[in-house]
Amino acid sequence: MSVGTNTAVDVRIMTRAELALHGVRSDAPVRRPDGAGPSDDGHFLIGHGPVDGANAALPTNPESPYSLRDGRVWLGEDDTGLTLSAVDRPQFYDLTTADGVPYEHIARLHGADVLATTVVQTCIRYAESDRCRFCTIEESLRSGATVAAKTPAQLAEVAEAAVRLDGVRQLVMTTGTTTGPDRGARALVRSVRAVLAAVPGLPIQVQCEPPGDLAWIRALHDAGATAIGIHVESLDEEVRRRWMPGKSSVPLTEYEAAWDEAVRVFGPNRVSTYLLVGLGEHPDELIAGAGELINRGVYPFVVPFRPMAGTLAARDGIAAPSAELLTYVTEGVAARLRAAGMSGADQKAGCAACGACSVLRAAGG
Ligand code: SF4
Numbered sequence: 001m002s003v004g005t006n007t008a009v010d011v012r013i014m015t016r017a018e019l020a021l022h023g024v025r026s027d028a029p030v031r032r033p034d035g036a037g038p039s040d041d042g043h044f045l046i047g048h049g050p051v052d053g054a055n056a057a058l059p060t061n062p063e064s065p066y067s068l069r070d071g072r073v074w075l076g077e078d079d080t081g082l083t084l085s086a087v088d089r090p091q092f093y094d095l096t097t098a099d100g101v102p103y104e105h106i107a108r109l110h111g112a113d114v115l116a117t118t119v120v121q122t123c124i125r126y127a128e129s130d131r132c133r134f135c136t137i138e139e140s141l142r143s144g145a146t147v148a149a150k151t152p153a154q155l156a157e158v159a160e161a162a163v164r165l166d167g168v169r170q171l172v173m174t175t176g177t178t179t180g181p182d183r184g185a186r187a188l189v190r191s192v193r194a195v196l197a198a199v200p201g202l203p204i205q206v207q208c209e210p211p212g213d214l215a216w217i218r219a220l221h222d223a224g225a226t227a228i229g230i231h232v233e234s235l236d237e238e239v240r241r242r243w244m245p246g247k248s249s250v251p252l253t254e255y256e257a258a259w260d261e262a263v264r265v266f267g268p269n270r271v272s273t274y275l276l277v278g279l280g281e282h283p284d285e286l287i288a289g290a291g292e293l294i295n296r297g298v299y300p301f302v303v304p305f306r307p308m309a310g311t312l313a314a315r316d317g318i319a320a321p322s323a324e325l326l327t328y329v330t331e332g333v334a335a336r337l338r339a340a341g342m343s344g345a346d347q348k349a350g351c352a353a354c355g356a357c358s359v360l361r362a363a364g365g
Contacts, residue, residue, distance in 0.1 A: 012048045013331060015080050016056075016362040017323040019046075019066055019073070020304055023059025026068040029089040030109050031060070041357075043111055046073075047083035048362050055111025055356035056084070059306070087112050090166035092158065103158045105146045107171075111356045115162045116172040117155060119187045121148050123176030130246030131312060132233070134276065137176050139310040149187070152194030160198040170349040171195060174207040174229075177247075181212035185220055192223040205229055205272075205350025210250060210258030217258065221265045226349045228262050229301075230255060231274040235289035236281040243279050243313075259298045268297035269342050272352045277329045278305035278321030287332035294340045299352045301344070302333045302360055326359060334365035 028042025041057035048054075067074045073082040093104040107117035121141045125131055140146045155173075162168040173191055175184035188206045195204060206220050207229035220228060232255050233247075234240050240248035255273075262271040275290055277283075290300035304326045307314035337343065337360070344352035344360060355361040 010331070010363070012081065013359060013363050014323060014327050015073070015075075015082060016046070016048060016359045017304075017326040017330065019056070019058050019082075020357075020359055021059075021306065021320050021323055021326065022066065023061035023064045024066045024068050024073065024084065025062055025064050026060055026084075026086065028058075028060050028086045030087040043087040043109065043356065045085050045087060045112055048081070051361060052083075053112075054361050055114065055354050057110070057356040090162065090168075092161040092165050095158075095161055097154055097157060101147060101154065103161065106150050106154050106158045107162065109162070109166065109168070110172065111354050113167055113169040114172060114354045114356075115159060115168045115170070116174070117150060117158075118146070118174050118176065119150050119155070119191050120175045120178055120184060121146055124179055125177055125246030127246075128312065132244045132247055133312040133316075133318075134233075134243065134305055134308070136308055136310040150191070152190045155191050156194040156198035159195045159202065163199050163202060168202075170203040170205070170226075170353060172205050172207065172350055172354070177209050182216050183209040183211050185211045185216035188225075189216070189219050189223045192220065192225050196224040203227070203349035203353075205347070205353070207231060207350070209247065210254045212254075214258060214261045217261050218265050225266075227270045227272065227347045227353070228266055229272045229274070229350050229352075230258050230262060233274050233276045234279050234281055234286075235275070236279075236285065239279045239281050256296075259293070259296055263297040269299060269346050270348070271297060272299040272301050272347060272350060274351070275300045275302050275333075276305045277302060277326050283325060283329050283332070286329055287336070290333040291336045294336050294342060299337070299342060299344060299347060300333055301352045301358055302330055302365075303357050304359075330359045330363050330365075334360055334363035337365040 030043040042060040044056045045053045046056040073080045073084050090109045095103045107115050110116045178184045185208050203226040205227040206225045293300045306320045347353040
């Protein structure tokens with residue numbers, strides 16, 4: 001795939017892209033070993049130019065050309081100008097529920113101040129023929145790192161402790177897809193209500209497939225969710241069929257209807273979606289599609305595909321995209337976000353507000 005030629009690439013953005021793909025030679029006490037979606041990383045705070053202390057989810061990779069020394073990122077003997085520090089292990093990880101479940105198995109710290117949980121850790125689409133090829137949602141279950149279904153009471157208990165002990169400022173709640181027309185939204189509604197009863201005012205983002213019955217979007221909002229992610233990963237039908245055989249059975253028109261209803265209910269820039277770079281979509285089409293999402297009021301969270309251990313993609317030897325491609329797409333989407341006056345931070349909760357898994361923040365999006 002060729003990348004457009006008009007890039008006056010910002011070196012800092014390119015370096016941030018390389019870090020997202022190749023990681024850094026360093027340990028990280030806070031990790032996200034596997035789970036739903038495309039990330040599998042250590043958690044850091046990164047400083048680049050005007051952005052200081054931004055969340056960054058980076059592979060901890062002993063083979064990376066980038067090292068961490070004296071709080072800075074080095075490429076060989078060259079100081080890249082980026083600052084980096086690992087996020088400390090939070091105190092709430094040391095606690096256990098009354099029924100014996102470690103809090104860490106119920107929700108995890110992402111970045112320095114985001115609590116994240118997968119309410120239902122199973123997915124109806126996890127058969128090998130249906131599964132998204134970048135996803136490991138049930139692997140963390142098999143490895144014993146989490147529990148299949150978190151109760152609303154457990155989530156409320158952990159959220160309260162994470163806010164009180166570790167300064168958590170927002171909660172991301174995702175779910176595997178369940179049977180029934182809510183596609184997981186029902187469990188999210190109950191969980192949001194319980195968490196907000198324990199921690200009033202905590203910004204919460206919910207993430208699910210487009211519910212078959214769009215009334216669930218209103219129910220999620222009325223339960224108190226601040227933002228919603230309805231993640232399509234690609235707008236290219238051929239890419240969707242190849243990478244997401246099960247999920248692509250939900251037509252793009254259903255995504256569009258769900259996004260529009262979500263923007264109507266939650267308001268503009270409270271709705272987001274993931275777009276993965278590196279699935280084979282033409283970069284200019286990806287950028288144009290992101291522009292259309294922005295016009296609908298949906299924030300396109302652009303994230304590099306990476307072949308995480310345990311995914312079908314890794315088994316099949318599919319490589320991550322190049323840093324040039326990631327930089328090109330990120331800069332193109334960030335320019336459209338800036339033109340629309342849309343920033344990830346304004347989502348208040350969720351992946352776009354966290355920004356760790358994307359290079360968009362470094363590019364001004
Ligand atoms: S962007 Fe989303 S998945 Fe990535 S670290 Fe932040 S909250 Fe977690």
